[in-house]
Amino acid sequence: MGSTKRGDKKFVAVRGDLLQKAIEISNRRGKSFYGFVNEIFEQAIKADEMDSTLPEILEKYRFIETLRKAGAVMVTLDLLNYCLDRLLETQSKSLLEKWYEAGVWYGKYLSAKFENPLEALTKTLNIYFWEVTETRLSSNSDGTATLKIIAPNQSQEHTELLARFIEGVVNSLNYKVSRREFWRGIIILELVKRVFPSDMESEFTSL
Amino acid sequence: MNRKLLAVRADIAEKLSEMAKRKNLTLFSLVSEALEQLLKAENRGESLQKICENHQTISAARKAGFILIPESLWISLIEKNFKSEGKAMAQAWREAGEWLGHYFKTIDPELTPQSLAERLVRGILWSISEFTVSQGDDGTITMKCIGFRCPPTYTTLLASFLTGLMEALGYSLKSKEISKGIILLSFAEAG
Incomplete structure (x- = not known):
């Protein structure tokens, strides 16, 4: 041999x-x-x-391509954190809004690309997104779903930004966040499927 | 199932055999899986080699501290910080380029500067939509990059990254022209 x-x-x-x-x-x-x-x-x-294995590499490539086409960019984490920390001191509200809007757009993109966009979200988060090391999506017996995201290296402020981004995504996927918890590096969202789209929901519930 | 025999380089066949044993698979199923993945990639109009290369590039970028975020958020962060922090930001991008240059020089010393630059631009600098790199008779390497969506601030950071990369590969910046979304750089071999 x-x-x-x-x-x-x-x-x-x-x-x-x-x-x-x-x-x-x-x-x-x-x-x-x-x-x-x-x-x-x-x-x-x-x-x-x-x-790794070839099937794993192909699967990751598919999701990376999805993120690339969705307008993601690769940036250095140090620099991202540096920029964020400087702005969070004075502009945290507008940053949280921007993160939410970016999430809404990303959710719409996932809806257009995947049959099961919520599952695609967990996979893309898991594979490469912003320091996320673990994402779990589970269905509960009462019809709700729970999304748990772990990003242990994130600060409290950055976790809040990520939570807003995720909320933007799930809202545009027609889920309502019925319970929201986050601590430094941990996000837990309980999701309820909306009966009506979010912009119509207030009209219907007031009837 | 219809089986056929395929001639493979002996050293590769041996490595595949070891891999199959370690993974508790038969050599037949391991080899079939590789061919299946080739077909999957081809069906999507991609090359399996390019996909693997891309995976390696992105893994290296992650080791260098790169992560993914939506471009719109990134651009708004740069725009808000660049005026006061532009110099430090450009330096950070230059260092990231340098690190990746040293990394690939170590793991794949046969890569030419041109092919490495192409690989990194394609693999991680997704905002650059057009990229050419060429080498003149005098050894000068010229890079032309176009990224239509890049504001001047981000264009400057991308140019810093490429400069750092080339410096790690033994080239120094000879000239640069940067305008919104357009980068022209030329490098000479460092003496």
Whole structure:
């Protein structure tokens, strides 16, 4: 085993239908099939070296693309925190409003892109969003849902901003926040599905 | 199920075999899974290699302290802070570029400065919609970036990032032109 040279070949068994499709792809790209499959398997090995798998990488890529198309940007956390802390001293109200509005927009975007936008929200939050390390969405027996978000490195003020963002998202997904709790780095929202859209709800409830 | 035999480089076949054992899978199912993912990527008009490369770039950016936020919020934060803190902000972006330059030089020393810059712009500087990088006969590297939505403040930060990146790769800034959403930079190999 240890004496294998780079030029040596070995045979591995694969599903015939997959092999046929892979041959078609390599032909389309004008590549030698041998070189092409080696590249593919090298990617599987690299993924493993990064403590991941190809299916996980593809899934993450799908959500990253969603966020990119939704107008997210990658910024340095230090700088974000620095800017936020300076503004929070004097403009916390307007920041909270802006975060809420950004959440409303993001919720609308998720509704347009996914069949289950609430689930997509938890996945995108989980994968990359703003220091979030854990997101849990559970359905309760009374028909409500509970969304729990953990971002342990966030300050109290930043947690409040994130909570407003999430509230914006869930409101535009037609959920009402019936209970809201947050501490530094922890957000718990209890959600109730609205019968009417939020802008019509006050009219109907007053009737 | 119809099975066929496929020739693979022996060192790769051995690594796959070890991986399959470790994950308690058969080599057949591991290899099939890789081919299935290739087809999934192709069906979406993407290349599996590019997706993996992108994953590596974003993972590196996260290690360098990058996170995601909505662009509208970020721009409003920069606009409000830039006047008093512009210099410090540009320095922070320059340092982030430098760190990523050193990181990739360490993990993938064969990457050329051009391909690394392309990879980072595509992978993490999403506000840049058009990017070209070329090397002249005298070794000068020229970068042209366009980001239609970038205000001058953010354009300045992005230029600082690219400058830091190139400095880490052994190039010094020769000239720069920055206007709203447009960056033209040229770099010479540091002596």
